[in-house]
Amino acid sequence: MIAARRTLAALSKYPSAIAGLGIIVALVVFSVYTVIAIPYSEAVRMWRGGEGVWLETPRNALPSWVNLFPGVNRPETVILGPNEEVGGQSVTKTREEVSEEMTDVITTFTFDYTADTFPQEISLFLSAEFDQKRPLVSITWLTPDGREIRVADVTVEGPETVRFSQEEKLQRRLDGVNPEIGLFADPASEGEPVPLKGTYQVVAAGLVFEEETEVDARLVVYGQVYGLAGTDHRRRDLTLALMWGTPVALAFGLLAAVGSVVSTLIVAAIGVWFGGFIDAAIQRITEVNLILPVLPILIMIGTFYSRSIWVMLGVVILLGIFSSGIKGYRAIFLQVKESPYIEAAQAYGAGNFRIIFLYLIPRIIPVLVPQFVVLIPSFVFLEATLAVLNLGDPVLPTWGKVLSDARVNGALYQGHYYWVLEPAALLLVSGLGFAMVGFALDRIFNPRLREL
Amino acid sequence: MTEATLPLQPGAESVERVQAQSALMRVVKYSSLRLFALFITVVIGVYLTIMIANMGGYVDDIKRGYIREQVALSIGFDPTLKDLTAEERQAYMSQRVALQEKKMGLDQPFMVRSFRYLSGALILDLGWADNMISDSGSRQVRLIILERLPATLLLFATAQFLLFFVSLFVALALSRNYGSVLDRVILALAPTSAAPSWFYGLFLILVFSALFGLFPFGGLVSAPPPDSIIHYSLSVLNHLILPVAAIVVSAIFLSIYSSRTFFLIYSSEDYVEMARAKGLSDRAIERRYILRPTLPTIVTGLALGIITLWTGSIVLETVFNWPGLGRLFYLASNIFEIPVIVGSTVIYAYLLAITVFFLDIVYALIDPRVKVGGNEGGRT
Numbered sequence: 001m002i003a004a005r006r007t008l009a010a011l012s013k014y015p016s017a018i019a020g021l022g023i024i025v026a027l028v029v030f031s032v033y034t035v036i037a038i039p040y041s042e043a044v045r046m047w048r049g050g051e052g053v054w055l056e057t058p059r060n061a062l063p064s065w066v067n068l069f070p071g072v073n074r075p076e077t078v079i080l081g082p083n084e085e086v087g088g089q090s091v092t093k094t095r096e097e098v099s100e101e102m103t104d105v106i107t108t109f110t111f112d113y114t115a116d117t118f119p120q121e122i123s124l125f126l127s128a129e130f131d132q133k134r135p136l137v138s139i140t141w142l143t144p145d146g147r148e149i150r151v152a153d154v155t156v157e158g159p160e161t162v163r164f165s166q167e168e169k170l171q172r173r174l175d176g177v178n179p180e181i182g183l184f185a186d187p188a189s190e191g192e193p194v195p196l197k198g199t200y201q202v203v204a205a206g207l208v209f210e211e212e213t214e215v216d217a218r219l220v221v222y223g224q225v226y227g228l229a230g231t232d233h234r235r236r237d238l239t240l241a242l243m244w245g246t247p248v249a250l251a252f253g254l255l256a257a258v259g260s261v262v263s264t265l266i267v268a269a270i271g272v273w274f275g276g277f278i279d280a281a282i283q284r285i286t287e288v289n290l291i292l293p294v295l296p297i298l299i300m301i302g303t304f305y306s307r308s309i310w311v312m313l314g315v316v317i318l319l320g321i322f323s324s325g326i327k328g329y330r331a332i333f334l335q336v337k338e339s340p341y342i343e344a345a346q347a348y349g350a351g352n353f354r355i356i357f358l359y360l361i362p363r364i365i366p367v368l369v370p371q372f373v374v375l376i377p378s379f380v381f382l383e384a385t386l387a388v389l390n391l392g393d394p395v396l397p398t399w400g401k402v403l404s405d406a407r408v409n410g411a412l413y414q415g416h417y418y419w420v421l422e423p424a425a426l427l428l429v430s431g432l433g434f435a436m437v438g439f440a441l442d443r444i445f446n447p448r449l450r451e452l
Numbered sequence: 453m454t455e456a457t458l459p460l461q462p463g464a465e466s467v468e469r470v471q472a473q474s475a476l477m478r479v480v481k482y483s484s485l486r487l488f489a490l491f492i493t494v495v496i497g498v499y500l501t502i503m504i505a506n507m508g509g510y511v512d513d514i515k516r517g518y519i520r521e522q523v524a525l526s527i528g529f530d531p532t533l534k535d536l537t538a539e540e541r542q543a544y545m546s547q548r549v550a551l552q553e554k555k556m557g558l559d560q561p562f563m564v565r566s567f568r569y570l571s572g573a574l575i576l577d578l579g580w581a582d583n584m585i586s587d588s589g590s591r592q593v594r595l596i597i598l599e600r601l602p603a604t605l606l607l608f609a610t611a612q613f614l615l616f617f618v619s620l621f622v623a624l625a626l627s628r629n630y631g632s633v634l635d636r637v638i639l640a641l642a643p644t645s646a647a648p649s650w651f652y653g654l655f656l657i658l659v660f661s662a663l664f665g666l667f668p669f670g671g672l673v674s675a676p677p678p679d680s681i682i683h684y685s686l687s688v689l690n691h692l693i694l695p696v697a698a699i700v701v702s703a704i705f706l707s708i709y710s711s712r713t714f715f716l717i718y719s720s721e722d723y724v725e726m727a728r729a730k731g732l733s734d735r736a737i738e739r740r741y742i743l744r745p746t747l748p749t750i751v752t753g754l755a756l757g758i759i760t761l762w763t764g765s766i767v768l769e770t771v772f773n774w775p776g777l778g779r780l781f782y783l784a785s786n787i788f789e790i791p792v793i794v795g796s797t798v799i800y801a802y803l804l805a806i807t808v809f810f811l812d813i814v815y816a817l818i819d820p821r822v823k824v825g826g827n828e829g830g831r832t
Contacts, residue, residue, distance in 0.1 A: 016640065288493045291808065292500065293800035295763035296781065300504055300793055303785045324756070377646035385648060385767050389782055403654070407771065412654070412662050413669065420654055428647060435643030 007369075010444045017440030023433030031247035043244045047236065047397040054235035058120045058222035060416055063230040063238075075115035077223040091219075098207070105135070105206040107217045114197050118181045120222040122164040124204060127216050128156040133209035137217070140205070141183050144198025149173065149183060156206070156215065230418050232402070233409045241397035242422055248309065248398045249380045249430060256313055256379035260320025261372050267321055268329035269360045272337055273352060282326065289322040295385070302391035309393035312386060316379065325371070329364060336363050366445050373438035377431035384427055399423040482816045483809070490805045495574065497801040502569045505794050506562070513790070515558060518579040523548045573798050578791040584784065593791045597780065597799055603672055604765065604776030610692060611699035612761070616754055619704055623711035624738060630716060638708055645706035650767035653698035657771070660694060667694050670773030695772045702764075703757055710753055714746045748819040755811040762803055 011017040038046075046053055056079055066072050080091050089111040096104040128135050139151040139162065152167045154160055164170060164179040174182030177193070186196035206215035229238035271282035294316075301315055336342065337360070345355050386392055387400025388407060406412075406419040506512065527533055527545055536544065553559060572578065578593040586596040626635045661669045668674065673687045718724065724741045732740075769778030777796060784792035 016643075287489070288496045290759070291490070291493050291801060291804045292497050293763055293797055293804060295766055296793075296797040296800050297501070297504065299766070299781065299785050300501070300797060303788060303793060304505065374646070381646065381648050381651065385650070385764075388650065388767050389770065390786060407654070412657050415662065417658060417662070420658060424651065424654060427651065431646040432643055435646040439643055 007441070007444065011437070011440055014440040014443070016436040020433045020436030020438075020440070023429060024437065027246055027250060027430055027433065030243070031250055034243040035247050038240065038243065043240060043397060044395045046240055047244075048395060049236075054231070054237070055125075056220050057231050057235045057237060058224065058226055059231065059235050060233055060414075060419070061120070061222075061224055061226035061231045062418055063228055063422075064225045065228070066225060066418075073114070073116040074225045075113065075117065075119045075221070075223040076225055078111050078113075078119075078219070078221040080109045080111060080219040101209055103208050103211075103213075105208055105213075105215045107204045107206070107215070109202040109204075109217075109219045110199060111221070112199050113184065113195065113221075115195065115223070117224060118184050118193075118195055120180065120224055122180055122183070122222070123220045124162040124164075124202070125218040125220070126154065126156050126160040126162065126204070126206075127158070128206070128208075128213065130208065130213040131210055133213070135206045135208040135213055135215050137204055137206040137215060140203045142201035142203065143183070144196055144200060145187070147187075151179075151202075229422055232405055232419065238402060238419070238422060241402045242399065242426060244397045245399035245402070245423065245426065246430075248393075248396055249383060249427075252309060252313060252383045253376040253380040253434070256316050256320070256382070257372055257375040259313075259317035260323060261325070261368060261375065263317065263321040264323055264325045265329055265361060265364065265368065266356075268326045269333055269356045269364075271326070272330055272333035273356050273360060282322070283330075286322045286324065286326045289319065290324055292319065294319050298386060299389060299391060302386065302389075307391055307394050309383070309396060309398075312383075312391070312393075316382065329367075332364055332367060333360060336360055370438050370442035370445055373434055373441055376434040376438075380431055380434075381427065384423075399427050403427075479813060479816045483813045486812045487809055490809050494801050494805045495570065497805075498573050498798050499566070499570050501794060501797045501801070502566055502573060505790065505797075506566065506569070512558065512565075515579065516553065519552045519558075520549055521580065523552060573794065576795055576798060578795045581789055581792050583787055584780075584789050584792055593795045596792060597777070597795045600775060600777045600780045601799070603774060604769070604778065606688075607692065607695055607769070607774060607776060608699075608758075608761065608765065611696045612754075612758060614696065615700050615703055615707060615757070618700070619707040619711055620750070623708045623715055624743075626708065626712045627715035627719060627742075628734070628738075630712070635712075638705055638712075641705040642709040644701075645703055647702060648764050648767065649695075649699045649702040649761070650764070650771045652701045653695060653768055653771045656694045656698050656701075667691075670771070672775050691774075695768060695774055698768060698772075699761060703761070707753065707757065711746075711750055714749050715742055718742050718746050744818075748815055751811055751815055751818065755808060758807050758811075759804055762800060762807070 011021065056077070058077055061077075062074065064076065067074060067076075078089065080089055089109075091110075092108045094106050094108075096106065098104050124139060126137055134155045134157055136153060136155050138153040141149040141151050143149070149170075150173065151164060151170050152162055154162055164183070167179060170179050171177070171182070177185065181193055184195040184200075185193035202219055204215075204217040204219075206217075208215060227237050227239050229242050231237055267282060271279040297319065298312060298315060302312065305311065342355060342359055345359050350359070383392075383398060384400030384403060387398055388404045390404065390408075392398055392401040392404060400423070402423040403420065406416065406423075411417070411419040523545055527541065527548070533541065533544070558565065576594040576597060580591045581593050581596055584596055585591050586599045588595065588599065590596070622638075626632075626638060629635070657669060660666045668691050670691070672691055673684060674691075678684045678687055719742050721741075724737060727737050727741050765776070766778035766781050768774070769776045770782040773779065777799065780792065781796040783789075784796065
């Protein structure tokens with residue numbers, strides 16, 4: 001406890017270590033929050049959910065905060081359901097009797113459009129309850145300058161989705177311009193189309209032929225920005241993966257570092273204590289292990305057996321037992337072994353393992369701590385490396401998987417830079433946090449470096 | 453992932469000099485013993501690879517598929533068998549396959565077979581790939597793998613060469629005037645080496661290819677490849693810059709940092725002070741009294757760096773679409789091309805062993821204390 005406090009005091013002399021500690025604490029707090037706020041099963045369900053879960057989010061949308069930059073004003077997603085009313089947006093539903101057999105169920109969506117660019121897509125989700133006669137819904141688009149554009153007429157059987165961009169007739173009516181542009185474009189503008197700002201209305205008039213028939217409509221004008229982190233190619237909110245990536249990365253890095261360092265330490269101590277054949281065998285195994293190609297073996301295991309992150313973790317630890325660290329620990333243990341207090345322990349009759357675990361290993365911990373901290377980021381990046389090789393955990397959202405998705409889907413070629421930069425920034429920040437603390441610890445525990 | 457030392461640190465007892473043997477004999481003897489030890493190591497590594505790969509019977513499947521294909525081919529081309537009916541042909545084929553399997557030893561217990569596979573894998577005799585073909589059109593695994601080797605070697609030799617010399621000279625310059633602003637900046641940047649090369653590769657592509665369009669996104673040459681040799685090399689060079697930069701950026705600061713630290717430790721030795729007092733020039737002191745004793749340590753660091761980079765290359769090559777071994781490995785693991793996966797693992801084991809061996813020789817050359825074990829009685 002005193003040693004820990006002294007270390008902390010020494011660390012506080014290094015500004016980079018304070019920054020690093022701050023980052024680590026922030027990451028830990030953030031992961032605890034994430035695990036509580038979004039339970040594991042919920043995270044997995046949502047991340048695997050595909051389009052069913054993410055029906056109303058735009059595809060490849062930038063994070064919303066890009067609108068804070070001067071000169072950027074991209075549209076947010078507008079979602080208007082039956083009972084929602086936000087700001088200048090509203091939905092009204094009225095029934096008008098047309099004749100004895102026919103009733104008009106009119107849903108009117110009203111919303112303000114103030115962005116400088118066009119939305120991504122417009123969809124109207126329709127559903128109806130009827131006995132035998134299917135209702136006929138005709139959709140009309142009303143612009144702020146009073147133009148009235150017929151969008152489509154649909155007979156609604158089950159749940160029906162009208163994607164405006166796929167309505168060919170509408171596109172023809174708009175002189176071949178894509179509907180999401182044509183419907184919003186200012187007719188007065190020349191050259192590049194500019195969206196007309198103001199209040200738009202969408203009227204879905206459902207002609208029903210039975211008394212009881214009900215038509216429900218939901219309008220989604222997909223924007224170009226979404227949430228804190230934007231969305232990916234499958235409309236998934238990246239916030240989820242970036243949040244859940246934090247505990248996964250920390251757990252993987254920490255467990256792998258603890259597992260490999262502690263096991264290496266024990267093996268080295270056993271080798272030194274028993275000496276002879278055991279020591280020689282351990283040394284030879286270490287030499288073989290050094291030449292084993294770790295990543296190819298991980299890839300083989302991922303390809304042939306399991307991609308679960310915990311299996312990978314196990315293999316990483318297993319391959320890390322006889323790592324090159326053994327040589328260094330061995331040199332220190334050989335010195336410690338000759339200390340008088342070990343002799344004293346033997347004299348009072350302490351057993352082999354009592355000496356190894358209670359007298360040998362504790363002596364080396366100060367040397368260990370900096371190495372251990374420096375190792376963590378390399379394992380955090382190893383997880384990302386595996387994910388980029390398509391060997392990420394199949395169910396868990398992680399930073400590496402976001403990077404991998406981005407790379408595979410050509411984010412860099414298509415200019416979706418946020419998709420690469422967000423997970424990369426998180427990886428870099430967490431890696432740097434641990435590395436900075438580790439380097440400072442190294443200087444504290446190895447005074448010879450401090451003078452330099 | 454691996455830091456610390458290679459198995460090439462000399463034992464403490466080998467401080468005495470061997471005077472009877474010439475330097476050449478010493479190096480030859482040392483390296484042949486190391487070569488032997490490393491070969492044993494590679495054999496063990498490859499055997500482990502085969503054990504892992506065959507746990508689900510995968511290597512057996514490779515062999516069976518190979519036999520079946522060979523038999524089918526030979527039957528198909530045999531004119532005397534043309535008149536057989538489909539059933540007869542099938543029966544004849546399974547008979548031949550069973551015979552061939554027996555001949556190849558597939559009916560023997562796994563422990564026996566595993567050694568057969570081992571000898572095959574060691575000479576990269578892994579049969580035929582199912583879906584991959586080499587650029588020359590062959591489906592032989594050995595050709596597919598060896599064809600990709602030059603691209604990988606070009607990339608890594610260039611990067612390592614740059615990395616080694618740049619970091620050496622910068623570290624020397626920094627140790628000469630340590631405490632300067634540049635020294636502090638590099639010290640502060642050392643933690644950036646925690647990120648692997650592909651990670652910086654993504655950033656470099658983003659900035660230099662996507663934003664500024666200065667360099668290509670990836671690949672080895674532009675398509676179609678230029679006709680003249682000069683243009684071809686220029687195009688390769690143009691494609692080489694970003695991946696090499698990614699490797700260098702990912703490793704250089706840590707490399708400079710550790711070299712600099714060693715230089716500083718050695719430059720406070722008494723004999724360096726003595727040389728200074730004698731009035732030797734800075735260059736002479738650096739060359740004779742600082743560089744020489746630190747070189748073994750620095751070479752060890754270099755060896756470990758290369759070992760880490762070899763496997764890190766798999767992702768780097770994938771990110772840059774560099775048609776080398778790493779990308780081959782990635783593609784093979786994506787389409788489950790087992791012979792190629794096993795073969796690539798084997799060749800990576802070879803590359804690592806060759807790297808270690810090469811540096812062992814360099815080590816023996818620059819460090820006169822290195823002796824072959826069991827030859828301690830060199831005192832004359």
